[in-house]
Amino acid sequence: MISSPLWASAFRPFYFLGALYAPLLVAAWLGALLGLWGLPGEVPLKLQHGHEFIFGFAAAIITGIVLTALPSWAGTEEIRGGRLALLVALWLAGRIAFWAAPWLPTQLPALIDCLLFPVVFLMLAPQLLGARNRLYLLLLPILAALFAANLLYYRGIASANLAQALLALRLAIHAIIVLYVLKGGVLAPIFTGNALREKGRGGQVPFDMKLETACLVAVLLLAGCDVGAAPRAWTGASALACALLLGWRTARWQGWRVADVPLLLVMHLGFAWLVIAFALKAAADLTGIVAEAAWLHAFTVGSLGLMMLGLMTRVSLRHTGRPLVVPRAMLVAYALMFGAALLRLAAGVHGLGNAVIGASALLWAASFVLYLACFGAALVAPSLPRAAPDP
Secondary structure: OOOOHHHOOOHHHHHHHHHHHHHHHHHHHHHHHOOOOOOOOOOOHHHHHHHHHHHHHHHHHHHHHHHHHHHHHOOOOOOOHHHHHHHHHHHHHHHHHHHOHHHOOOOHHHHHHOOHHHHHHHHHHHHHHOOOOHHHHHHHHHHHHHHHHHHHHHHHHHOOOHHHHHHHHHHHHHHHHHHHHHHHHHHHHHHHHHHHHHOOOOOOOOOOHHHHHHHHHHHHHHHHHHHOOOOHHHHHHHHHHHHHHHHHHHHHOOHHHHOOOHHHHHHHHHHHHHHHHHHHHHHHHHOOOOOOOHHHHHHHHHHHHHHHHHHHHHHHHHOOOOOOOOOHHHHHHHHHHHHHHHHHHHHHHHOOOHHHHHHHHHHHHHHHHHHHHHHHHHHHOOOOOOOOOOO
16 A cells, blocks of 8 residues: 555645635634534634634645655655655544544644644654755754644643633644745745746845845744734734835735736646735734734735745645646636635625635635545656656
8 A cells, every 4th residue: 555656745635635625614614603513622713713714634645745746846755655754644544533622632633733834853863964954954843833832731720721722723824934045035936937938027126135034034923922922013014014125025926927828827826825814813913903813814815825835836736747737627727716805804894704714715625525536537647758857
């Protein structure tokens, strides 16, 4: 079984399971939100939803993206076969432990569900320590932060400290944002530059280390202020700095010049939603004209959702030997995700109620159903003969 195509690369099982879990998670949460059924345990629905979006769905997709990218970008050894199967088993065990928590000994769900990121850390640390580009070592504290956030969540639940559990989820979101800014900040301009050269429209913009450093510092400052319960003026100011710096950074990449390339358009739209999320955070903390939660949904649905779909499409095509031609169904998926973000933002800002929130959730889930329809079979089948490489 370990020699089957499913275990040849991390994107195969993790994309498959993450995309499969997405509609199941929405069905469970939406049914509970509408009062059709209850979820096990006495944990508030908001916390259950937030935890499984981050440590269930997002953890699978992020693990698949990172472990697949590192061999090409950092020159590390591909994690496959038995080691990959171990990681998948840990993710699955964590999902079972989470939902079965009311019937398990108090500490057991936390012990099981918190294993994935430390094991990924232990597998990657020796490789990254030997990588020529030392910047890839920044992945290790991000993994450590995600582990700490999950541990803090379970500690909060066990002690009935719901504020601590919410803080843990926010810490995890900020860790994902840091990873997003770092990884996306490499991929988006390089892929854009490749397309511009291919189409005879110029080339990649020069890398600006000062701007990249300023963006990272601003994002870390916002995370520290937000998680550390700093005065709202501080968090608002740091969020405004993030919006301005990352807006400038995103504009430099000239994404509008490759708007006719769907794989790039969806990435740039993802970064646009990230800038919107920071602007909403600034508006909420500095003026109070929008709900504070609006920025979280702008990031998780709009920014993270679009970027995930774009990278999942690119990797699934390229690493299964197919040309980088986006299936029509995936164009629909991108549109559905964008619509889901608009609806969720409108529902949060204007208080449109559960019906609009539910519609947004269904569009979000449908995007991943379409992904599975397009690539599910390819993920478990042998790769085709290698397509022509990227320019």
